[in-house]
Amino acid sequence: MIPKISPFEIHVPEADLDDLKSRLARTRWTDRETVDDWSQGAPLAKIQSLITHWRDAYDWRRCEAMLNGFGSSRAQFDDLGIHFLHVKSPHPNALPLLLTHGWPGSVVEFAGVIGPLTDPVAHGGRAEDAFDVVVPALPGYGFSDKPTRTGWNAARIAEAWIGLMRALGYKRWVAQGGDWGSVVTHCIAGLAPPECAAVHFNMVPLPPGTTKTPDPTPQEQAALEAMAKHRREGAGYSTQQSSKPQTLGYGLVDSPVAQAAWVYEKFHAWSDCGGDPESVFTHDQLLDNIMLYWLPAAGTSSGRLYWEKSVRGERGKVQIPVGVSIFPGEIFSPSRRWAEAGLANIVYWNEVERGGHFAAFEQPALFVGEMRACFRQIR
Numbered sequence: 001m002i003p004k005i006s007p008f009e010i011h012v013p014e015a016d017l018d019d020l021k022s023r024l025a026r027t028r029w030t031d032r033e034t035v036d037d038w039s040q041g042a043p044l045a046k047i048q049s050l051i052t053h054w055r056d057a058y059d060w061r062r063c064e065a066m067l068n069g070f071g072s073s074r075a076q077f078d079d080l081g082i083h084f085l086h087v088k089s090p091h092p093n094a095l096p097l098l099l100t101h102g103w104p105g106s107v108v109e110f111a112g113v114i115g116p117l118t119d120p121v122a123h124g125g126r127a128e129d130a131f132d133v134v135v136p137a138l139p140g141y142g143f144s145d146k147p148t149r150t151g152w153n154a155a156r157i158a159e160a161w162i163g164l165m166r167a168l169g170y171k172r173w174v175a176q177g178g179d180w181g182s183v184v185t186h187c188i189a190g191l192a193p194p195e196c197a198a199v200h201f202n203m204v205p206l207p208p209g210t211t212k213t214p215d216p217t218p219q220e221q222a223a224l225e226a227m228a229k230h231r232r233e234g235a236g237y238s239t240q241q242s243s244k245p246q247t248l249g250y251g252l253v254d255s256p257v258a259q260a261a262w263v264y265e266k267f268h269a270w271s272d273c274g275g276d277p278e279s280v281f282t283h284d285q286l287l288d289n290i291m292l293y294w295l296p297a298a299g300t301s302s303g304r305l306y307w308e309k310s311v312r313g314e315r316g317k318v319q320i321p322v323g324v325s326i327f328p329g330e331i332f333s334p335s336r337r338w339a340e341a342g343l344a345n346i347v348y349w350n351e352v353e354r355g356g357h358f359a360a361f362e363q364p365a366l367f368v369g370e371m372r373a374c375f376r377q378i379r
Helices: 014-025 044-056 060-071 107-118 154-167 180-191 218-234 236-243 245-254 256-270 283-294 299-311 336-340 364-375
Strands: 004-007 072-076 081-087 095-100 131-136 173-177 196-201 322-326 346-351
Touching (some): 014 044, 044 283, 060 072, 060 283, 072 154, 081 107, 081 154, 107 283, 107 364, 131 154, 154 299, 173 180, 180 196, 196 364, 236 245, 236 299, 245 256, 245 299, 283 299, 322 364, 346 364
Parallel strands (some): 095 131, 173 196, 322 346
Antiparallel strands (some): 004 072
């Protein structure tokens, strides 16, 4: 799949922004939770604070200009158009780096790392660590088209991303991902196109059964307990989106508060924030990401990726060089032993001091450092 590339400028009609403000002003609020924590979901007071900022102070045009300023383009495949950011380094011999987001993230997650990755000298780094950066929006996410038929699962997305890098003329490149981005990147690594020199994960997609290894270490036992807690208390979103995304989507597409709460709750649960998302993210950052779900009405289409995965999954032992960065606030942190069950050639492994599921968004400087350290192994 080699797409046709064309320039693409994001410009949301003013009427859509007016409609959003009107909906926010007419919110029909639910009652307050009956607990004093997050165990029933995002607390009413936290959501009301976020929505007040959205209604009264948030400026979408700032975010729109930022995204367009990076270099916004469109890749047209046979049945789907993909929006992507493409930022070339001013330094010669920069290594092309494909970054893939997940749910409930977006291309906005990488806004703080694009500058240091592409122009390290301007950010206190070395020219030999420079990258060209390509950041596509997953199908059904952000300003990419919504699939109109089944089949756009992680494996097909991986094939499309390989085609995108070929269309951009890159002969040697690397790929990185977390969340769904890690699954797509894992599929790329499994396909092993000759141009892909290495991949990096900040969330490791393990082969089925890996965690059944006997005599778990204390670290592995803690990981198993964290996984069990997540399945028991935090996996409802996945069950719903992998089984009935269409039913859920009516509320997400019609109500901006529903869409905001659906995303915001995961930034509390999955980031290394000590229980307070605003200790890591500003309201503007959170809303920039939420807007990439609300404006294109992507609540349903983004959830369908879970349904596609439940229909067909792809796994295989990866042979190409792999780097792994373990951020302590991640949903699940595997041991190296577990990772090696599916990754044959780990060339970089590091456990980072802080950060969580949204690594590039939460800790941009640490994330940039991990990209530089990892891919020095194969430059």
